[in-house]
Amino acid sequence: MKKNKTGMFMPKAKANDENANSWFSIKAQSNNNAVIKLYDEIGGWGVTARNFAQELANLGDIKNIELRIDSPGGDVFEGITIYNLLKGLDAYVTVYIDGLAASMGSVIAMAGDKIIMPSTAFMMIHKPWGGQVGDADDLRAYADLLDKVETTLSETYMKKTGLGAEEIAALLKEETWFSGAEAVEAGFADELSNQSQTTHYANSKRMENYNMPDKLKALMKPKASTTQQPTVPNAVATEADILARVQEAEVTRRAGISNIFANFGGKHKDIENECLLDMSCSVDAAKDKVLAHLGKGTVPAIPQDQSHFHAGNGNIVGDSVASAILSRAGHQARDADNIYNNYNLRELARASLADRGIACSTQAPLAMIGMAFTHTSSDFGQILIDVAHKSLLKGWEDSAETFEMWTNKGSLSDFKTSNRVGLDELGSLRKVKEGAEYKYITTSDRAEQIALATYGEIFAITRQAIINDDLSALTRIPTMMGRAAKATIGDLVYAILTSNPTMSDNKTLFHSEHGNTGTGSISDINALDKLRQLMRKQKSGKRNLNIRPEYILGPTALEAQANQTIRSASVKGSDANSGIVNPLQNFATYIAEPRLDDDSAVKFYMAAAQGQDTIEVAYLDGIDTPYIEQQEGFTVDGVSTKVRIDAGVAPLDYRGFVRSTGA
Structure with a gap:
């Protein structure tokens, strides 16, 4: 809060003079853009917060603002108001330091989302100072006020630069001057421009209050001007003026706090007095304090560890x-x-x-x-995750996967390895004689194992996506991840058929000793009949299981040929009038699977009906859809959203399968 010993008034250009310089102007452009030109002192004879707010309000809905600054600073309270007005906008603010951003001019610059400086421009930061008349108590109170103001200004610099409080305090104490390059390096600006700018404030009397290095004074020259700017007598802001502003702000603050507590009929006076006596306590802070007090001892309707929706x-x-x-x-x-x-x-x-x-x-x-x-x-975050979850489930449900048509769906309660009893564990039931006891069945040690595993990925719902109104993070990406989750299960299922894993009897799933391998093409009725018989003749001990093939699993390359063979009323190649019917017409449904094309264009499999022991797809606690979880991110500027599914896939018995080489 510099003591405003001098002030230079530079009148605005007349509206009908297109060539005149406008030291402060806000102009709306096309496409929701606006340019703000702040070439003046802050407050006093320069740019007031009231005028700035009015001009800003006249812009309406603006998406992008270009703020151009050449200012030696000025009144701290006026400057803070302008800073808050800019930070409160939804628009993206790009700041250009065209010549000088000193004192409160540098604070206003910190409101920008991006700050750009030429190498020839300057930025200066310093401790606030001013004057006060009165007794010792008045002077001590004024010193306390300056400390609070410094804390406020420091926070604006810290937010932009990432520097600590002690580092900022040291820079303020030294009245630090930054060139464009130095400002970028220290974090006070984001990038250098290719322009070559100087400030028209090199000879301003305000500059006499600053300890600007001589080498910088030599570089700073007044702007060339073709017209003589009229001047007015210098304006001096006295200590009384500054005190009046402080008192006015304090009266407004206290009135706002009193209005809040008036609603409670004289209750909570201790909290009210505490807020009134603390000059750093704003109206919003007072509101938060009383609400926190009212909330003491209450029990939330939803447990703290659950999502608040x-x-x-x-x-x-x-x-x-x-x-x-x-x-x-x-x-x-x-x-x-x-x-x-x-x-x-x-x-x-x-x-x-x-x-x-x-x-x-x-x-x-x-x-x-x-x-x-x-x-x-x-509840905004929970609403977004709910939308993302629905998109995830849509992708899962709409996924064109074939494994669900013929595999068994199971459930596991944990991630331990579980054993599944095969078809050969039980023979025929034994006869119970009259009056005799029932006997316990004995089972062998052979059992197929299955265990769960977790599959998942993380994607981000960023704050930038919300600002850009980008729904893809809530719709397209989760939908694609839902499809990917189901495709992962499909990969595991068909990998069992093509990899032919070893079963618990130390023989592969498809093995000659298992009686489930054969030859013949998909169009050969006799070959298909022999393969069908292999499945029908499977036994458990001496008991015939009489398993019927329900599906033929094969590559898409055989789909047309297979359907012609299976669905035709007559045998392929015979005379339509010969009366030779197709004995295998519609005996099974052909399921075409592209993953099997990758393994062989002619090999195919017969599988028993769903519910028979073929391949089991088990899910944790039977939940057969992906989970979605959300957590505030540390590595992304938003929230991390995790998609996972817990599933296990394993063959249960070889008797429900037959494989043909297709030759």
Whole structure:
């Protein structure tokens, strides 16, 4: 808060003079863009926060702002107000330091999402200072105020640069001057431009208050001007002026706090007095304190370790936001009466916070969306994960996988290896004589093993995606991951057929001693009949199992040929009038699987009906759909979303299969 000893007034250009310099202007351009030119001091005779706010409000809905700065600084409170106005916008702010951003000019620059400087421009930061008249108590109070102001200014620099409080304090104490390159290196700016700029404030009397190095003064020259700018007498802001502003702000703060506690009929006076006496306690902070006090001793309706999702008629806004996103994602019909239908994702995030009484009007877009994800009262993150989950399930359910048509679906309660009893474990039931006891069956040690494994991936729902209104993170990506999850199970199933694994009897699944291998092409009726008989003749001990083939599993290369052979009423190659019927007509359903093409274009398999012991696909606790979990990310600027499925795939018995080489 520099003591404003001098001030140079530079009048705005007249509206009808296109060539005149405009030291402060805000102009809207096409495509929701605007340019703000801040070539003046802050407050006093220069740019006031009131004028800045009014001009900003006149812009309407702006998506991008180009803020161009050449300012020696000025009033700290006016500057902080301008900074907060910019940070509270939804627009993306790009700051260009055209000549000088000193003192409060540098603070305002920190409101930019990106700061660009020429190498010839400068930025200066320093400790706030001012003057005060009065007794010792007045002077001590004023010193405390300066410390609080310094803390506020330091926070703006820390947020931008990532530097610590001690590092910023050292730079402020030294009244540090940065060239463009030095500002970028220190984190106060993001990149250098190719422009060559100087400031028109080199000879300003305000510069006399700064300890600018001589070598920098030599580089800074006034801007050339073809017209003589009229001047007015220097304006001096006295200590009384500064004190008046501080007192006015304090009166406003205390009135706002008193209004909050007036609603409680004189209760909670201790908290009210504490807030009134603490000059750093804002109106919003006072509101948070009283709400925290009222919430003491209450038990949350939902356990703290669970997701906070408010549903039902008591959550009209939350339900409406969810409905708007679900309809955009294609998961439900559009509700014509929903006022949030035309909101983008960023606006829906803000509405979710506002509905919960969370102050977010001055938050930058990234910060606001971060609050929407993480605030304990917000249900926005749970709404997004619900949409992503529905997209995941849609991908899973719409996936064109064939293994579910013929495999067994099982359930396992843990990740331990389990044993499945095969078809040969039981013979025929023994006769029980009258009055005799039933006997316990004995089983062999042979059993096929199956165990669960976890398969999954992580994808990110970033805050940038919400700002860009990009629904793909909630729809397309989860849908693709749902398809990938089911495809993973399909890969495991058909890998068993093509890899021919070893069973518990130390013989491969398809083995001559298992009686389930043969030859013959898919179009040979006699070969198919012999393969069918191999399955029908399988036994458990001496008992005939009489297993019938229900499916033929083969490559897509044989699909047309197989259907012609199986579905024709007559035998292929015979005279249609010969009366020779097809004895195997519709005896099985052909399932074409591209994975089998990769192994062989002629090899095929017969499989028993679903429910017979062929291949089991087991899921943890029988949950046969993917899980989706969400956690605030440390490596991404948003939340990490994990998709996983716990499944185990194993062959249970060789008797339900027959394989043909196709030759």
